[in-house]
Amino acid sequence: MLDMPIAMELASFSPLTTHAVVLAGGAGSRITPLPSSSIPKALLPIANRPMIFYALFSIHRAHIPSASVFVSAEFRNQIETYVNEIYVKDPLVKALQWSLTCEFLVRDEEGGTADALRILDGADAHATTLVVLSSDYVGNISIERVLQHHIDTLATATVTLVRQKCTPVQVPKQKGKASKKPAQSSTYSVTNYAMLSDEHRLLALISPSDLTNNKVIVRPTLTRRYDSIKLCSDMYDPHVYVFHKMTVRYVLRLFPAISSVRFDLVPYLARRQHTLQRTAETLDWPYPGEQLVVNALVLDATSTYAKRANTVEHFLATNAEVASGCINTFLSPSDDPPERPKKGKKSERKLPFVTAGEKVSVSPDSAVAHNVTAGHRTSVKKSVVGPNCKLGSNVKINGCVLMQGVVLEDGVNLSSCVVCDDAVIGHNSTLKDCRVAAGIVVSPESEVSDKDFTGAQEDVYGLGDIEFV
Structure with a gap:
């Protein structure tokens, strides 16, 4: 059975039916001692712009008209002042020539990221779709592309994943073996194990800390349902999510124990898509289409830059990479790539x-x-x-x-x-x-x-x- 009103509502997607959520209430415990009593994590600089600028600009660039910014009570005034008085005057923002309306909601410091979604204050009344980003996200992911993929597939949730580039590393030479060049291998930091179907359904997203004896357990329901399952260890999750609003509201109301978007809500929806079908018992589940669908939009790191500046190491790396111009084309209001600075002689540079x-x-x-x-x-x-x-x-x-x-x-x-x-x-x-x-x-x-x-x-x-x- 198909819930036609919701399916038709989603098919007529436009940015005006989307509401954004920016999670900026974190204390930054993984990035100490950089945040202080006067500077919250969300306002730490990335290439001389506050960190939150990049999440807001990504939303703004996608023509999304409104956003709820979740902040701590301690830093609400600072973040609100930045957004309303400084962000709007940034030359890159002024060049967009359309507005983004933000409301600021205080997030309970004891609560998780999913708890923030429970207290949306009505600014999302017009929306059928929620896009959720962390304030420490920095990248050039096209939010329009993620939203269009979400709508086209009648998904309940879409998780954006970036396939990491391998970094060459030196391999110690074995004794007794001579070689002209030092041996090299490729490596990357494993941050998630993503279980995907051939159609890029996200079957599970597992953190390395959640492994059982360093093993990934595959449920029998998955092997019976899918002919082929890929287990990927090279997927980076930059915390760019899209949800069908009514479904998320329903699930969060039904299960108060769900506290984190990444560690509770997404895994729960991924599990339930294998077991929940349209039956007489579940007709009140307001997901679109005939079944609950959790998709992964997999992007390639060769053309996509996405990082969370949530550790000192990532903060340094993100500053260096953005300063070098890795997302200049995304930030430029023109469709043409900005000119690279001419090398020239040092004496000629200003x-x-x-x-x-x-x-x-x-x-x-x-x-x-x-x-x-x-x-x-x-x-x-x-x-x-x-x-x-x-x-x-x-x-x-x-x-x-x-x-x-x-x-x-x-x-x-x-x-x-x-x-x-x-x-x-x-x-x-x-x-x-x-x-x-x-x-x-x-x-x-x-x-x-x-x-x-x-x-x-x-x-x-x-x-x-x-x-x-």
Whole structure:
């Protein structure tokens, strides 16, 4: 039996029947010590734009008219002010020439992501479809494409997966075997095991931590129902989901124990699609079509960039990749790809500093914000430098993120570090793989690797005797 009103409603899809949900209430426990009492995770910078910009822009670009942004009570005013006063004035947003209306809802800190969907405040009244993103999502996935796939297949839920690229790694040479070139293998980080049918039905999405004795258990109902099942370990889940609104509302009302979208709601729907059919007992389930369908839209990493900046490692990598221009075409309001910066001679390039000394260099894959000063012989490579930073002379920065107001004194050498707002690194210090919390002062001539600087400030001194060219 077919629920015709719902099926016909979905067939006439347009962005105007879609409502977006952005989950921005997380505390960022996996990315400490970067968030602080003054800066929530959602406003941490990615290539000098707040992290939440990229989720909002993806929704906005898809012509979706409205979004509910779930925030913590502590940071509601900050995030609301950014969206209503700063996001709307961004040149990329103004170029879209249509509006996105956002409401801000406080998410219970004890609740999960699915709990947030239970308290949608009526802004989604017009919608038949919900698209759900995390505020730490950064990428160039076309939300229109995901929505169209969802509608075309009469799906109850659509999960976007990105097939990861393999990274070459060196393989140790075996004794007694000579070779001209070192042996190489390919690897990727396993974040999920996705069980798919030939038609890309998502049969299960399993986290490595949920394996039973390092084994994936396949239910007999699946082997009886599907002739072929693929188990994929190279699928990355960037948390871009689409749901049939009425079904999700029904399920969440029926099962209050469902708390997480990723770990409860999606697995539950994936399981039930094998056992739930239209019968006299289940006619009140409002899913479209003759059966509940959970689909996977599988995208290739060669043409798709998608990452969650939810760890320090991913935060650094995402900053570097976005600063290098990996999603410039997606961000550009024009259909034409933006021009790449000309290589030319270093002397011909305009340096992005308010004032700069002699022999200062910035690599093309770096991003430097406004009102930054640099002393003599300072080098910035593969890094993001926030506004109002002061870089002394003989400073070397490689693969780093400096947030706003950071001071690096003369002779500082940083590699793969994150330095938060208003921190000071004392002269002739060398830091590698370190995280420096907001306002911290690192002692001069420190040589440290892999450390979180979060404690009481060391050697606090005035900045009046620091001279910048």
